[in-house]
Amino acid sequence: MLSGDASSMKLIFAALILTFSAQSFAQSLGETTRSIRARGMGGVLVPFVSDADALFVNPAALKRAAAIDIKLIDLMAGANKTLVDSLDDLQNIDANDPSTFNQFYGKKLWAQGVGKAAISLPLISGGYLYDTEVTAELHNPAFPQFETYFRSDQAIYLGTAFSLGPSTYFGMSVKRVSRQGGSTQELSISDIADSSSLSDIGDRFANKGQGYGADLAILHEIPLPILKPTLTLVWQDVGNTAFKKTEGDDAPVHIEQNLVFGAGVGMDLPGLDWVIGVEGRRLLNPEIEIGKKLHVGTEISLPLIDLRAGYNQGYLSYGVGVNFLIFHLDAVSYTEETGLYPGQDGDSRYMASLSIDLSFDANFKFTDNNGKRRKLKQRR
Numbered sequence: 529m530l531s532g533d534a535s536s537m538k539l540i541f542a543a544l545i546l547t548f549s550a551q552s553f554a555q556s557l558g559e560t561t562r563s564i565r566a567r568g569m570g571g572v573l574v575p576f577v578s579d580a581d582a583l584f585v586n587p588a589a590l591k592r593a594a595a596i597d598i599k600l601i602d603l604m605a606g607a608n609k610t611l612v613d614s615l616d617d618l619q620n621i622d623a624n625d626p627s628t629f630n631q632f633y634g635k636k637l638w639a640q641g642v643g644k645a646a647i648s649l650p651l652i653s654g655g656y657l658y659d660t661e662v663t664a665e666l667h668n669p670a671f672p673q674f675e676t677y678f679r680s681d682q683a684i685y686l687g688t689a690f691s692l693g694p695s696t697y698f699g700m701s702v703k704r705v706s707r708q709g710g711s712t713q714e715l716s717i718s719d720i721a722d723s724s725s726l727s728d729i730g731d732r733f734a735n736k737g738q739g740y741g742a743d744l745a746i747l748h749e750i751p752l753p754i755l756k757p758t759l760t761l762v763w764q765d766v767g768n769t770a771f772k773k774t775e776g777d778d779a780p781v782h783i784e785q786n787l788v789f790g791a792g793v794g795m796d797l798p799g800l801d802w803v804i805g806v807e808g809r810r811l812l813n814p815e816i817e818i819g820k821k822l823h824v825g826t827e828i829s830l831p832l833i834d835l836r837a838g839y840n841q842g843y844l845s846y847g848v849g850v851n852f853l854i855f856h857l858d859a860v861s862y863t864e865e866t867g868l869y870p871g872q873d874g875d876s877r878y879m880a881s882l883s884i885d886l887s888f889d890a891n892f893k894f895t896d897n898n899g900k901r902r903k904l905k906q907r908r
Contacts, residue, residue, distance in 0.1 A: 559764075559786065559809070561642050561659050564604060564858040564881045568847015569825025570838020571862075572807045574745075575758045575792030576827075579885065580646035583655045583687045586762050586790075587699030588745035590653050590689040594887040594895060597648040599655070600854075604642040606879030611637045632666040636866070638875065646685070653701075655685040664715075673716050678709040678733045679780075687743075695749040702742050707771055709733035710780040737771030737779040755793040758805075762788040787811040801829040819870035836860075842870025856883045 563581055566573035574586040580599040582589035617631045639662055646655030663677040687701030713732060747760040764786040773779035792805025804826040810816050825838030825845070836847035843863035850857045859880045867873030887895045 568836035568860040570840040571823035572825035574790035580648040587687040587701040588747035591697040596888040598886040600884040602644040602883040604881040608638040609876040735776035739771040741769030817869040841865040
């Protein structure tokens with residue numbers, strides 16, 4: 529219990545911002561849950577994904593996965609630069625002295641945690657996703673309040689893909705999404721100080737709902753001996769994914785549909801894979817600035833290490849991955865535009881992930897891609 533104890537207040541506040549996203553371990557879901565590989569390449573993913581992760585972002589690409597591809601676990605955690613730079617300030621918070629919050633006014637603190645698991649088989653694929661995101665900004669010095677956004681999603685996916693021709697694939701996935709929050713509320717300092725546990729804070733975001741959605745995708749590989757061009761169109765959350773209220777006063781806000789076009793080329797050389805691609809998102813939303821829709825990225829995959837760079841909504845991104853057998857460690861530094869147009873309000877963010885992936889060919893032989901992350905394509 530807090531019992532007015534300042535040290536307990538520090539713990540609750542830090543936990544709200546830093547670890548709320550891990551309370552279970554762990555928008556369109558295909559957006560914020562993109563892999564760190566994608567974020568390192570400026571957000572580009574749909575032309576290149578070729579493993580079980582395709583279930584979450586481009587179901588047509590399931591046809592390019594190994595005969596049996598298992599994402600045993602994929603754990604991601606991230607925070608923005610503002611939060612990382614404020615860690616020392618968090619230690620100086622005094623619940624009885626609002627002046628100790630002064631350094632947080634006008635600072636937007638962001639954190640996200642994601643957990644994924646999936647299996648891709650020749651006829652059907654399935655997966656589970658847990659994604660939690662929190663943003664908090666302190667304002668109103670006369671009556672200090674945290675403008676707090678909280679969203680926690682759990683989703684179960686089922687998907688399949690099949691060939692329309694020698695190098696054209698169609699895929700679809702259906703999903704059941706359970707969401708808590710997805711809205712912004714004002715939390716006062718006393719709201720946090722009077723909480724005896726993290727669940728007390730979570731109860732302030734009482735709106736919960738459940739919804740069903742679908743993703744459709746088509747992917748075409750141009751049969752050239754080099755560069756291997758790929759074109760793909762993905763329609764995520766077709767017709768919007770609406771929620772039916774299960775708890776609270778209102779149902780969470782629906783997930784907007786998202787039309788994504790991606791194109792990329794690549795080379796598969798001995799000891800080296802290279803890809804470069806472009807992706808446009810939110811193509812059904814003319815009110816969004818075109819610069820916020822544009823993503824460009826590249827990756828060089830060497831034995832044991834992957835190097836990535838990209839251009840995300842007008843900002844550079846960088847990523848690196850280390851691969852050892854079935855284990856993959858990835859990290860990224862990127863900037864997300866939170867304003868209306870590129871260059872207005874960029875939010876610098878860092879993320880890291882640990883994943884364990886298993887792949888088997890049609891003869892149930894384990895494949896490790898010679899220490900590289902993944903081949904450009906692995907047709908079934």
